[in-house]
Amino acid sequence: MARRTLVFAGLLAALALAVVASLALGAVKVPFAEVIEIVFGKGGSGPNQQIIETLRLPRTAEAMVVGAALGIAGAILQGALGNPLASPDVIGVTGGAGFGAILIIILFPGSIALLPLGALFFGLLAAALVFAVAWSGHNRGSTGKVILAGIAILSLFTAGTTGLLAAYPERAPSAIFFIAGGLTSSGWDELGTIWPYFAAGFVCAALLIRPLDRLALGDDVAASLGSRPHLIRLGAAIAAALLAAASAAIAGLLGFLGLVVPHVVRMAGGTSSNTFVVPASALGGAALLAAGDTLARTLRAPIEMPVGPFMVLLGVPLFLWLLRKVV
């Protein structure tokens, strides 16, 4: 118990540090005292106020929400499918969201404002196709069937994305950032549009924490305790699809986070209990994405780089160290 508390406290401290860094650092140097004044509405004016209020604050909030959403999506999928390799990729969401975004960028550049909704729609459509296949016929809802259907649908949408990029190569540069994954400085607009999907996903995930712990005992035991394993699995997949598709709509394709963060918190906390893993993954995901985004914005400032590689840079050494130590 003490170990879990310690890990939780460590994650909270890491998140606080990442948030402060995200607000204080950027391409333009703003004195820290002024950052504090602007954040708390006690002062600031001109470009610095615009930079903190319109660019850094919403971007930091997006990093926290998206990071938490992807961490939770990975945690509940790995718990529901009993598979350590499960992530939002497995239920087709990433492939579908990528196709939806590239479709808008390549074929309908005039409707670029619809990119987040395109990514969200196709991400959820891909997940719905996976569910439709996996929850029909023999062995409906079985882990193997969900994973195989997910891989097939992912391949389908990935082929569509590749085809679009190959057919319109001159338009591909606009798609690079979405594919590599990265936050943008779009103010509060995107979060303002997408938040209901995050909210629904977070609520579903919170309601599934205890049922997932029962499912971890095995389908038969869970059923004997009054649970319905297939329904729990479906609920977890829907929650993960909502969270991952909403994340892709805002930050592009960041599959790595949902895969690795739940493993890191499981190994660090020494437990697979979802009561611990799900909230800890939310904290870990938020801290990792906020830190990765700050690095992507500042390391070669004023050039901005995609955040995906930086999260890998931050997350993989920790993951490998824990893997060597714990497993």
Added chain:
Amino acid sequence: MRRALLAALLALALCLPASAAAAQKAPPKRIVALTPFAANTLVKLGVMPVGVGQTLGGNERLSPKVKGVPVLPLSHPNGPNLEQLASLDPDLVFSSRTWAKGNESMGDLGIRVLVQEPFRLNGAYAQTKVIGAIVNRRARAKALVASMKKSVAQARRGISAHPTVMLILGVGRTPFVFLPNSWGGDIVTKAGGRLLTGGVSSGSGFERISDEIVVAEDPDVIIAVPHANEDDIPSLTEYLRTNPAWSTTSAVRNGRIYISVDNSLLQAGTDVARTIRKVRRVYLEN
């Protein structure tokens, strides 16, 4: 007899390098020009290419004289379909670094490939002369360069203001800015604009810069080159205008956001003076 044979061999040995050099200097007869710059330069030098590359964003920048010349579709990074290209039996292909992978494959087919796509105006002058030398029209190339320089000087005459210009490539909230070592960047600079670059440099001529720099450097004019169609201009203008990150810039406040859907700022051409005049008249108002 032996002396006569020796004299004959000596004469042959002396003649061989000269004939080889003459063969090397023989101008290529069947030329494929994959860039609008090379295609139009050839036409202006009086050489008709046997094939031209599809122009990014439409073929309106190609000289009307190449109407009827086969147009080769291009795909990244391979360039033309090699079978289509080989069917034209070219001696020489003027290509671009954009088709780097395809250039190697063309070389493997035994086709001579020269990368001729300038990224600055001075490069356009130099490469016009190179093309002139290759097709053995040096004097015409020199005259063409002189004419280009004269018309550019005329187009630049009387520049009255130097607004800060953010020239961006692509669509979405993560556009790349053109740097001075890009074709569009150089044209805007020659037209009197001061490019917003955040002080960065890049070999590619494009870089994604922070919106914080955009707010701090406050562009007077934003020009987007989005790879889109005429019909998309109103919606793209509105999209850029409502970007919260740029809402306080002078360009947004004064409604000076423009969309350029032809590719005159994207790819080099021979119509430099016309492009500079258009940039000054429509975008910079200077």
